[in-house]
Amino acid sequence: MNEQRSCGLSSGVEFKNLAYKVQLGYKKGYKEILKSINGRFPSNKLIGILGGSGSGKSTLLNLLSGYEEGKYSGTIRTYGVDEDLKQYRKKSVYIMQDNYLQDLLTLRENMEIAADLKLGDRFGCYAKKAIIDKVISVMGLKDAIDTKTGILSGGEKKRLSVGLELINEPSILFLDEPTTGLDSSACTQFMEHLKELTVEGKTIICTIHQPSATVFNLFDEIYILQDGSCFYRGKPEDLLPCLENNGWTCPLFHNPADFAIELSINNVNIVQESVWECEEEVTKDEPCNTNKVDISDVSEYYSFKVLMKREFLKCIRNKTLTYLRLITSVMNSLTLSVIFWKVGSDASKMLFNYNFIMGFLLHLMTPSLMLTILTYPNEKLTLFREHFNRWFSLKVYYLVLTLIELPIAVS
Numbered sequence: 110m111n112e113q114r115s116c117g118l119s120s121g122v123e124f125k126n127l128a129y130k131v132q133l134g135y136k137k138g139y140k141e142i143l144k145s146i147n148g149r150f151p152s153n154k155l156i157g158i159l160g161g162s163g164s165g166k167s168t169l170l171n172l173l174s175g176y177e178e179g180k181y182s183g184t185i186r187t188y189g190v191d192e193d194l195k196q197y198r199k200k201s202v203y204i205m206q207d208n209y210l211q212d213l214l215t216l217r218e219n220m221e222i223a224a225d226l227k228l229g230d231r232f233g234c235y236a237k238k239a240i241i242d243k244v245i246s247v248m249g250l251k252d253a254i255d256t257k258t259g260i261l262s263g264g265e266k267k268r269l270s271v272g273l274e275l276i277n278e279p280s281i282l283f284l285d286e287p288t289t290g291l292d293s294s295a296c297t298q299f300m301e302h303l304k305e306l307t308v309e310g311k312t313i314i315c316t317i318h319q320p321s322a323t324v325f326n327l328f329d330e331i332y333i334l335q336d337g338s339c340f341y342r343g344k345p346e347d348l349l350p351c352l353e354n355n356g357w358t359c360p361l362f363h364n365p366a367d368f369a370i371e372l373s374i375n376n377v378n379i380v381q382e383s384v385w386e387c388e389e390e391v392t393k394d395e396p397c398n399t400n401k402v403d404i405s406d407v408s409e410y411y412s413f414k415v416l417m418k419r420e421f422l423k424c425i426r427n428k429t430l431t432y433l434r435l436i437t438s439v440m441n442s443l444t445l446s447v448i449f450w451k452v453g454s455d456a457s458k459m460l461f462n463y464n465f466i467m468g469f470l471l472h473l474m475t476p477s478l479m480l481t482i483l484t485y486p487n488e489k490l491t492l493f494r495e496h497f498n499r500w501f502s503l504k505v506y507y508l509v510l511t512l513i514e515l516p517i518a519v520s
């Protein structure tokens with residue numbers, strides 16, 4: 110099974126005449142964020158989308174991954190196979206800039222729950238453990254396996270974010286600014302881990318802000334954006350010769366990435382003949398192998414059980430909040446009982462009965478309101494990440510959240 114999971118599942122992605130504009134408001138017109146750009150990101154490569162701030166890096170990544178729902182013009186597809194966006198999304202995972210993880214669980218628990226949600230019950234315990242062990246070793250997380258996620262270092266959290274998504278062997282990984290917040294050595298180490306994944310047959314596409322020279326040279330392909338247009342695309346080692354052909358020589362000991370981004374910000378235009386010549390070659394690759402684990406096969410009942418387990422663990426770990434909520438609920442019930450003691454048996458106290466019903470309803474509604482007010486803002490982005498990467502369906506998630514609140518509501 111493992112052999113089947115890791116053999117050449119990756120596919121490249123290409124986009125043609127990709128344009129994206131957003132409406133700025135009533136009678137304020139449109140802003141063109143991407144201006145009819147073309148590109149081709151081959152499979153099994155580490156690809157960097159670079160550019161100055163506001164050049165459209167995140168927008169391009171979001172459109173390619175399907176994370177951005179807005180309307181674009183042009184085409185996005187994987188090589189050799191005409192697939193719609195839905196199919197394309199199924200092959201990829203999206204890893205956000207910030208690490209939205211379950212802080213109260215240990216690294217191992219996070220991995221186990223991700224494995225259960227993504228692989229379902231078609232894989233036995235031993236098979237799942239083998240997959241988890243492999244991912245942990247690939248991402249270099251062995252030493253932190255029993256550490257709570259909330260206290261992991263920034264680099265470890267980043268690697269865990271990637272590791273969680275690697276469990277079901279996605280073909281394409283999209284990462285938005287994965288090195289933000291990491292020091293230069295952690296950043297290089299993290300990018301080296303990503304580079305190793307490409308050897309296993311993954312396509313990794315990430316936006317990156319000012320890569321160091323070491324990180325820049327790790328990329329197989331780079332795509333530099335200049336105010337929504339393509340400034341340069343190709344191999345990193347060809348960047349400086351290309352700039353020199355256009356009359357721009359990078360000073361000695363200067364980071365080539367910084368030099369190119371500075372030029373792009375200063376509206377310098379370069380001509381890149383070799384790239385445009387191969388424009389028509391874009392659909393010649395083999396169709397990708399679709400023989401991969403499909404999360405949609407996991408039953409909702411199984412997802413429900415795993416999510417219940419996770420939420421229960423979180424309640425146990427967050428003892429203070431759970432006790433506080435229980436105590437508040439019990440105190441409210443007692444107060445209501447004392448104030449309205451036996452009012453129901455006295456017909457002369459109609460108004461008291463009305464007040465009691467109102468008070469009781471408020472007491473009943475407060476836990477569910479608190480659930481939304483307290484839990485949702487904290488959980489929102491974790492939910493976005495997990496749901497977007499197809500860990501579970503929304504109805505299962507809300508059912509679990511409602512049921513886990515039931516004991517407090519009943520008390």
Ligand SMILES: Nc1ncnc2c1ncn2[C@@H]1O[C@H](COP(=O)(O)OP(=O)(O)OP(=O)(O)O)[C@@H](O)[C@H]1O
Nearest residue numbers: 131140142160161162163164165166167168169318
């Ligand atoms: N929904 C939107 N409405 C208006 N402007 C937008 C919208 N989304 C993006 N933009 C603008 O489009 C430009 C490109 O945004 P994007 O986030 O893709 O840039 P970026 O290259 O990732 O920038 P950074 O590196 O600073 O994150 C920015 O100027 C941004 O303000």
